Amino acid sequence: xxxxxxxxxxxxxxxxxxxxxxxxxxxxxxxxxxxxxxxxxxxxxxxxxxxxxxxxxxxxxxxxxxxxxxxxxxxxxxxxxxxxxxxxxxxxxxxxxxxxxxxxxxxxxxxxxxxxxxxxxxxxxxxxxxxxxxxxxxxxxxxxxxxxxxxxxxxxxxxxxxxxxxxxxxxxxxxxxxxxxxxxxxxxxxxxxxxxxxxxxxxxxxxxxxxxxxxxxxxxxxxxxxxxxxxxxxxxxxxxxxxxxxxxxxxxxxxxxxxxxxxxxxxx
Numbered sequence: 001x002x003x004x005x006x007x008x009x010x011x012x013x014x015x016x017x018x019x020x021x022x023x024x025x026x027x028x029x030x031x032x033x034x035x036x037x038x039x040x041x042x043x044x045x046x047x048x049x050x051x052x053x054x055x056x057x058x059x060x061x062x063x064x065x066x067x068x069x070x071x072x073x074x075x076x077x078x079x080x081x082x083x084x085x086x087x088x089x090x091x092x093x094x095x096x097x098x099x100x101x102x103x104x105x106x107x108x109x110x111x112x113x114x115x116x117x118x119x120x121x122x123x124x125x126x127x128x129x130x131x132x133x134x135x136x137x138x139x140x141x142x143x144x145x146x147x148x149x150x151x152x153x154x155x156x157x158x159x160x161x162x163x164x165x166x167x168x169x170x171x172x173x174x175x176x177x178x179x180x181x182x183x184x185x186x187x188x189x190x191x192x193x194x195x196x197x198x199x200x201x202x203x204x205x206x207x208x209x210x211x212x213x214x215x216x217x218x219x220x221x222x223x224x225x226x227x228x229x230x231x232x233x234x235x236x237x238x239x240x241x242x243x244x245x246x247x248x249x250x251x252x253x254x255x256x257x258x259x260x261x262x263x264x265x266x267x268x
Contacts (some may be wrong), residue, residue, distance in 0.1 A: 012107035013084035016057040017091040019233040023055040039078040049249040067167035067189035076197040085254040089194045090208040092233045093186040106209040113192045117187030122200050126268040131223045136195045141206035148246040160185035175178040177218035196205035204259040210236045
């Protein structure tokens, strides 16, 4: 399948998180060359109810890439190269509030970046570019996800702030208490970087945070473990797939919104 065939078709992109390594029964894989090296995995191209979809497991096919080593720039660039204009980024997260229960979905509307040292911009000069991140997640995609989750009876929270940490370690109790005291809702290790890079390429991006645990024992229990995260995500995977299969056919062409016009007036 030639790239020229896909460009301009408003392909929907999906990044797979921990435990979410495949999406289609029938698909074609494409290795995409990018200026930023290889992506985490080839792009899998398939269809859902006639809508073209591109899928990539962000951590690699065998989860060989820790959060800070994910080649985010290559991943988002590769998605754009196969025609993606609208991008969904489901991910496991830890809850910072007792009322956000294990298995709940959170459609975040804000992020706080606590990462360091990541290659997290396409604009390194010589032309200086400042892209606004005031509303970092696509409002149109978020609305659609909320509507579809309600119809499916999925426990979902509309809005929330995800604090994105460097990883691969989990939070200390002091950090977790600080995050909660700041009023932030969930914590993960990937949402900031993907959302920011998608905005720089004028792509729509929405995060679906899937609560797998309580961060550093927020509920008074034991601290989170990697096994708990993978188990929790796996228990929610069927509901995530159902949500994506319901939402993707309803995703329209990219509107002329803040995502699509992010570079307008951004360059000095």
